[in-house]
Amino acid sequence: MLKDKDKKEKKEEVPVVDLPVAEICAHLRDREGSVGEDLRFVRYIIENEPMAVRYFMDEFSVPILRYIANNVLCMEDDSEYGKEPYVQLVGAYYLFIGEPFELSEGSKSEKPRWYKLSLYKGEGKARLYTYVFRIALRYFCRNEDDFVNKEKNAGELLENVDYEVLLGCDLVDEEMSDEEIAALRRAHKAFDLLREKDQEVLRVMVMEKTHWSKAFDLLRKYLDPLGPKKAWQSWSFEEKQAAIDQYWTPKQKQDAISLLKIRAISHLTERYNELKRKEHEKKK
Known part of the structure; x- marks a missing residue:
């Protein structure tokens, strides 16, 4: 039997400070607050409280993503996504930090459950910012090569995904190479495998290149209130x-x-690459 001095001390739980979300956000903005407030802030996020989620994904997370993009991944500016490189990480970060995503009863869109944030307990008096920075840094470092590959795959698809490519009757012309023809047909098949929601998002946002303000009115049926x-x-x-x-x-x-666009392209990319993999296996 272990002696008392050899036993691990039971970790003392940090009491949650119950404050309104606006007050907690104000404290975080001023680099104040406490671990107890951080724990309450996490609860607000897990509940998908609108102000908490908005602040977390914007003011709270942007400095983390900016540091990772500029100093760790050494990413270059990309006008396709915005002036700053970190914007290219937002979609991947949201999927990582917000998972799992579940379809709620009576809802047409999946909602984040924020499992990784639920693991934050404030142990060792560590603040939430330190915890999120550490797990985000580890994620992007561990998946750096995969992330670059995904960017290349998405780029390949975006060159091919167009109204004529996916919805036109005659996809092939005489000047196209065999590789280009195969890519177009593969993209068309991948599109057909998508859910109706993703197909509509791609039609509106990618094929028809609709401005976000008009696209919002067309696609808002797939969005649910936060909270x-x-x-x-x-x-x-x-x-x-x-x-x-x-x-x-x-x-x-x-x-x-x-985010609807990012997820639709991600789903299209997955199906496109799966079709490509099966084609290569048949050739072996």
């Missing part, structure tokens, strides 16, 4: 849309549409 599911799961479609109009800022609407 605890209990608060809106019984609402009618009209009530949910009214809540989005009332509480979402233009920036939040633009971000939501951008």
Whole structure:
């Protein structure tokens, strides 16, 4: 039997400080607050409270992503995504930090469950920013090569994904190489394998190149209000849309549409690469 001095001391739980989300965000913005406030902030995020999620993905996370993009991955500016390189990481970061994504009852869109944030316990008096910075840095360092490959695959697809390519009747012309013809047919097949939601997002955002403000009106049916599911799961479609109009800022609407596009392209890329892999296996 172990002696008392050899036993591990039971870790003392940090008490949660119950403050309004606006006050916690103000403290974080001023680099103040406490571990207890961080724990309450995490609870707000897990509940998908609108202000908490918006602040976390914007002011809280941008400095982390900017540092990783500039100093770790040494990424270059890309006008396709924006002036700063970190913008290219936002989609991958959201999928990483927000997983798992689950389809709620009566909803047409998946909601993040923020599992990795739920693991934060404030142990050793570590602040939330330190915890998120550490796991995000580890994720992007571990997947640096995969991330670069995904960027190349997405670039290849974006060159081929166009209205004529996916919806035109005659996809092939005499000047195209065999490789280009195969890529077009593969993209068409990959598109057909997507869910209706992803197909519509790609039609609106990629093929027709619709501005986000107009795209929002066309695709908003796939969005749900943020906040605890209990608060809106019984609402009618009209009530949910009214809540989005009332509480979402233009920036939040633009971000939501951008994420729909990122996820649709990601799903298309997965199916495209799977078809390509099967083609290569048949040739062996």
